[in-house]
Amino acid sequence: MNLYLRSLRPVQLRLITAIARHGKLRLAADACAMTTPAASRMLADMEEQIGSELFERTPKGMVTTPAGQVLARHAQKLVHDIDQMSLEFASHLDGKGGAVRVGAVTGGALAALIPAILELKRQAPGVDVSLDVSSSSSLMWGLERGDYDFTLSRVGPHDYSRDFDIQPAQDEVVLLMVRRDHPMAAAGQVTLADLGDYLWTMQDRGAPIRHALEIAFHEEGTDLPRNLIKTASVVAIMALLRESDVIAVVTQEVADLLLSPPYCADLVLLDTLRPITIEPYHILRPRDRLMPAAAERLVGLVRDRLRQRAN
DSSP states (O other): OHHHHHTOOHHHHHHHHHHHHHSOHHHHHHHTTOOHHHHHHHHHHHHHHHTSOSEEEETTEEEEOHHHHHHHHHHHHHHHHHHHHHHHHHHHHTTSSSEEEEEEOHHHIIIIIHHHHHHHHHHOTTOEEEEEEOOHHHHHHHHHHTOOSEEEEOOOSSOOTTTEEEEEEEEEEEEEEEETTSTTTTSOEEOTGGGTTSOEEEOOTTSHHHHHHHHHHHHTTOOOOSSEEEOOOHHHHHHHHHHSOOEEEEEHHHHHHHHSTTTOOSEEEOEESSOEEEEEEEEEEESSSOOOHHHHHHHHHHHHHHHHHHO
16 A cells, blocks of 8 residues: 555645545546546545545545545645646746856956846746846856856956857946046046056956056056055945045946946046957856846846847
């Protein structure tokens, strides 16, 4: 009997559940898309194999026996789990369920990924999205370890073309931001040499935005400021701008975030003599792994967002 119970098929469990719910064999058969004779034979076979009646036949319908109550209670749970499995699997295949793990540099997150995630959640609220915003080097390590389905990050000097599918995303511009009452806020067009004696905040050595600034100072023939605070945290940069006359090195996307509603921070951008550009970030995805359908859906939304910005 134990072996037989362990091998019950979903259709048998579904019939037991339907009879217990409806109390009528005909209604239960209809619910299971069976004929009434077929449902009757299936029930009789189960009762014979188990060696006990599962339902008492009464003039008012079928009532579960004590043995039937035990079986019906567990059958209902199992049928529910099977139905949930079917729904979740279908959602996974069409990208409306499942999970997405993604990482991005700050500019990529603000410009494309976060708007794409919000659109994905509008289309498919059941998708579980995990987002990391970090440096390109950290994101590349995570991508290699399998922490992310894809990233928006910079490749750096290494050749990853064999390991990753690399699709160009967007160039970035480096801007210099200060609070409105900074001594240089109303100075008009300035050179980097004009700003060398002030307190600065920028990313640590080796970061792409720091490298772009080092090149800009070198091209102007002046040294990088010595009085600086190294951080990549947007929150820390905002706090420093509020509390001091620091010159913050930010991307266009961060500047747009801080200078636009609903924030409209009391900050301004300095007008530098030459534009400062940073190497572009890319959409990176491993070649040796299949992405979940939800991740494929998100990548498509990211591409749409990038195309909109390019136009």
